[in-house]
Amino acid sequence: MSERLRIALTKGRLQDQSVELFEAMGLDCTPVRHPGRRLVHAIPNYPLDAVLAKAPDVITYVEHGVCDLGIAGKDTILEQGKSFYEVLDLGFGKCRFALAVKQGTDFYGTYKTRRIATKYPNVARKFFEEKGMDVSIIKIEGSVELAPILDLADAIVDIVETGVTLRENGLIPIEDVAQVSARLIVNTASMKLHKAVIDDFISRCEQELERRR
Numbered sequence: 341m342s343e344r345l346r347i348a349l350t351k352g353r354l355q356d357q358s359v360e361l362f363e364a365m366g367l368d369c370t371p372v373r374h375p376g377r378r379l380v381h382a383i384p385n386y387p388l389d390a391v392l393a394k395a396p397d398v399i400t401y402v403e404h405g406v407c408d409l410g411i412a413g414k415d416t417i418l419e420q421g422k423s424f425y426e427v428l429d430l431g432f433g434k435c436r437f438a439l440a441v442k443q444g445t446d447f448y449g450t451y452k453t454r455r456i457a458t459k460y461p462n463v464a465r466k467f468f469e470e471k472g473m474d475v476s477i478i479k480i481e482g483s484v485e486l487a488p489i490l491d492l493a494d495a496i497v498d499i500v501e502t503g504v505t506l507r508e509n510g511l512i513p514i515e516d517v518a519q520v521s522a523r524l525i526v527n528t529a530s531m532k533l534h535k536a537v538i539d540d541f542i543s544r545c546e547q548e549l550e551r552r553r
């Protein structure tokens with residue numbers, strides 16, 4: 341295996357668990373554990389460079405083929421589309437997309453066009469299209485729970501993990517939209533060009549995931 345692969349890791353919540361997975365697979369992740377401000381790190385004992393990127397950019401880098409592999413949440417994958425292979429559910433970063441409203445709101449009991457605030461407009465649009473409901477989507481960049489409080493929106497579609505953020509802001513989930521967890525994704529051309537090393541990487545991942553079951 342002479343060629344080196346490049347993997348884009350989602351910075352933030354998924355980063356530590358990605359590194360723990362790699363270490364359990366036998367990869368020396370010392371450089372990624374102490375990144376400083378560096379964004380690219382060579383794995384010394386495996387032909388792999390790890391790139392630290394924001395979630396939507398992980399998808400962009402893999403789709404463009406400048407990274408062969410990526411780890412991204414299913415939330416980002418559902419939002420951004422997928423012209424890549426999604427090969428493994430990595431079993432961490434578990435949360436869900438939910439539709440949530442202010443406590444006491446009868447969301448379905450009106451004929452008015454509902455206003456939906458979300459960081460994930462494509463996911464929200466598809467969810468309501470499948471219900472045949474006409475809604476107005478308002479894109480928010482974060483702390484989406486503010487939108488119903490400020491009366492900008494009738495409901496939100498957002499990630500829920502423990503439910504604490506909803507609860508502390510007087511909101512309740514009324515419907516699940518989709519389950520979310522971290523996924524391993526692969527560029528379609530890389531899968532052919534670097535088949536041996538990518539197969540090796542995937543099978544190491546699978547062995548570790550199997551051991552965890």
Ligand SMILES: Nc1ncnc2c1ncn2[C@@H]1O[C@H](COP(=O)(O)OP(=O)(O)OP(=O)(O)O)[C@@H](O)[C@H]1O
Nearest residue numbers: 351352353354395413414415416433434435499501
């Ligand atoms: N409670 C949670 N809230 C948000 N994302 C979560 C949660 N639990 C797991 N995740 C996963 O972690 C990924 C990265 O989330 P993280 O909040 O670190 O970055 P982000 O959504 O880009 O936020 P920020 O812009 O604040 O960095 C999400 O795309 C999702 O797949």
Ligand SMILES: O=P(O)(O)OC[C@H]1O[C@H](OP(=O)(O)OP(=O)(O)O)[C@H](O)[C@@H]1O
Nearest residue numbers: 482483484498499500501502503504505
């Ligand atoms: O159910 P919980 O465990 O409370 O987690 C869910 C919250 O975490 C995420 O927000 P994040 O911290 O990423 O900040 P953001 O809203 O600015 O994206 C998400 O958007 C929810 O607000």
